[in-house]
Amino acid sequence: MTKPLLIKNGFVYDPLNGINGDKMSIAVKDGKIVEESSVNPTEAQVIDAANRVVMPGGVDIHSHIAGPAINSGRRFRPEDGRIGNEPRTQTTRSGSGYTVPSTFVTGYRYARMGWTTVCDPATPPLLARHAHEELNDTPIIDTMIFPLLGDNWVVMQYLKDKEYALCAAFIAWMLRATKGYAIKIVNPGGTEAWHWGDTVKDLQDPVPYFEITPAEIIHGLAVVNEMLRLPHSIHLHTNRLGLPGNFEIATNSLDTPRDVKVESTKGRKQVLHMTHTQYSAYGGDSWGNFESKADAIAKYVNAHPHVTIDLGQIIMGEATTMTADGALEFGLHKLNHLKWMNMDIELETGGGLVPFIYTRTNPVNSVQWTIGLELTLLIKNPFQVCLTTDHPNAGPFTRYPQIISWLMSRKARDEVAAKLHAETARRSILATIDREYSLYEIAVITRAGQAVLLGLNDRKGHLGVNADADIAIYDLDPKSEMTPEKIERAFSQAAYTIKDGEVVAKDGQILREVVGRRFWVNPQVDEDLEQKMLREVSKTFARYYSISMANFPVQGGYLARSNEMRIDATHVA
Numbered sequence: 261m262t263k264p265l266l267i268k269n270g271f272v273y274d275p276l277n278g279i280n281g282d283k284m285s286i287a288v289k290d291g292k293i294v295e296e297s298s299v300n301p302t303e304a305q306v307i308d309a310a311n312r313v314v315m316p317g318g319v320d321i322h323s324h325i326a327g328p329a330i331n332s333g334r335r336f337r338p339e340d341g342r343i344g345n346e347p348r349t350q351t352t353r354s355g356s357g358y359t360v361p362s363t364f365v366t367g368y369r370y371a372r373m374g375w376t377t378v379c380d381p382a383t384p385p386l387l388a389r390h391a392h393e394e395l396n397d398t399p400i401i402d403t404m405i406f407p408l409l410g411d412n413w414v415v416m417q418y419l420k421d422k423e424y425a426l427c428a429a430f431i432a433w434m435l436r437a438t439k440g441y442a443i444k445i446v447n448p449g450g451t452e453a454w455h456w457g458d459t460v461k462d463l464q465d466p467v468p469y470f471e472i473t474p475a476e477i478i479h480g481l482a483v484v485n486e487m488l489r490l491p492h493s494i495h496l497h498t499n500r501l502g503l504p505g506n507f508e509i510a511t512n513s514l515d516t517p518r519d520v521k522v523e524s525t526k527g528r529k530q531v532l533h534m535t536h537t538q539y540s541a542y543g544g545d546s547w548g549n550f551e552s553k554a555d556a557i558a559k560y561v562n563a564h565p566h567v568t569i570d571l572g573q574i575i576m577g578e579a580t581t582m583t584a585d586g587a588l589e590f591g592l593h594k595l596n597h598l599k600w601m602n603m604d605i606e607l608e609t610g611g612g613l614v615p616f617i618y619t620r621t622n623p624v625n626s627v628q629w630t631i632g633l634e635l636t637l638l639i640k641n642p643f644q645v646c647l648t649t650d651h652p653n654a655g656p657f658t659r660y661p662q663i664i665s666w667l668m669s670r671k672a673r674d675e676v677a678a679k680l681h682a683e684t685a686r687r688s689i690l691a692t693i694d695r696e697y698s699l700y701e702i703a704v705i706t707r708a709g710q711a712v713l714l715g716l717n718d719r720k721g722h723l724g725v726n727a728d729a730d731i732a733i734y735d736l737d738p739k740s741e742m743t744p745e746k747i748e749r750a751f752s753q754a755a756y757t758i759k760d761g762e763v764v765a766k767d768g769q770i771l772r773e774v775v776g777r778r779f780w781v782n783p784q785v786d787e788d789l790e791q792k793m794l795r796e797v798s799k800t801f802a803r804y805y806s807i808s809m810a811n812f813p814v815q816g817g818y819l820a821r822s823n824e825m826r827i828d829a830t831h832v833a
């Protein structure tokens with residue numbers, strides 16, 4: 261049994277409880293936040309957080325850290341594996357990698373920054389077992405996976421036939437089988453079209469053979485998501501991602517499920533989360549007249565609480581792009597001529613990989629850099645935007661501290677902007693935006709808001725009584741001048757990271773390896789409905805697949821620390 265903890269004198273930023281830099285104590289017992297009166301100070305470990313910032317542990321809604329894509333990246337890029345070597349210590353395992361780090365150091369690097377919960381957002385259902393095995397090797401952080409379900413043959417057939425209840429039963433089965441947490445949709449219809457060497461041009465362009473449109477997939481899955489009362493909303497990677505002029509299809513995608521009502525009781529307001537939106541906010545009709553349309557996306561988000569986004573902020577330098585959007589990767593390969601990998605996974609999804617180097621001398625990369633920041637600064641409600649780099653697509657997650665310094669300091673981003681391609685000022689409006697984020701707002705976009713969007717806010721993203729005792733203490737004094745350098749340094753290396761009430765990292769040193777929880781959802785639908793679905797789907801499998809449904813289930817024993825979230829969805833019939 262670990263000792264109770266008393267964190268004293270810190271400046272606490274806890275937006276979900278309305279606490280904005282108040283000097284107060286946080287008490288911890290048995291892995292949970294408790295009332296201060298229930299901890300005896302003489303028996304507790306006391307941490308003096310004077311002149312320091314205290315926040316809930318960071319939450320990352322979108323970061324590719326485990327499973328077939330990132331692992332292919334490791335094998336595909338041995339040159340990356342030679343960067344960032346971390347030797348073994350008495351406590352920690354060795355590891356390496358910059359954009360595609362190995363499993364153990366992934367956990368350590370998040371913990372050093374004060375992050376304690378991370379979502380891997382794109383798992384082919386058939387390969388979920390692999391993702392879980394890698395997450396078992398990723399210490400400290402709580403994790404979850406989002407199975408790729410948007411271009412699944414069974415899903416498309418049911419949605420085309422408007423059989424929403426049967427589709428819900430199938431998705432419930434898939435989430436249970438894969439031990440998944442949320443519905444991920446990548447280039448709806450476009451991933452299937454790519455299997456035919458084709459693409460979908462707009463939201464009304466039918467998918468080959470299925471004759472279902474991307475709009476019908478987005479809307480149908482939003483309906484199904486709410487029928488099942490899942491904690492998170494649908495999580496969408498838009499069509500035409502990464503292409504000039506795509507802001508229109510992105511805005512229309514945001515508008516598609518506008519009539520769908522939130523059925524989850526967990527507190528989220530959105531029915532659609534659009535991920536790495538930087539890649540979906542492009543104007544122009546060619547790379548020659550490419551420009552930022554972050555303002556158009558932000559305008560839509562500001563007027564519509566049913567949508568939220570995360571950034572996919574560009575970091576100059578090396579990245580490894582990886583996505584289930586195989587067509588996009590082929591396009592990138594043709595653009596930069598670097599090595600390319602493509603994957604097809606049965607009839608449900610695919611994927612591709614291409615290394616990428618973002619450079620300041622390139623006008624497109626320069627404008628891309630401004631777009632993520634513009635989105636964050638133009639969206640008024642920080643609960644509608646999450647800080648991400650779509651690790652490792654736009655850059656590694658280890659650069660979050662630098663992005664925080666850009667958001668908090670106009671001077672810091674002006675210094676970078678001054679070195680960008682000269683065309684940038686004409687093609688983006690970042691230079692005209694004065695807004696600077698406060699620490700309170702940073703706490704929202706890096707933990708509180710992300711926890712709400714995921715439906716985890718009963719236990720994550722806040723420091724109220726009964727929350728999980730996941731806490732970050734940063735060596736940053738909000739009463740002194742917070743220079744960009746100080747901000748970046750403080751967030752790079754938490755003074756203390758506390759996970760489930762134990763100090764796991766201190767000043768950049770990992771003190772203890774703990775096993776993180778794996779959250780997954782188990783929606784229970786009507787028994788007769790499930791049996792009907794199974795009879796129908798097994799016929800599809802027998803006819804088209806080379807494997808059977810029995811190949812999907814990941815046995816409970818595969819999860820090092822399983823955290824099942826059972827949902828009553830028996831009303832679905």
Ligand SMILES: [Zn+2]
Nearest residue numbers: 322381536650
């Ligand atoms: Zn991604």
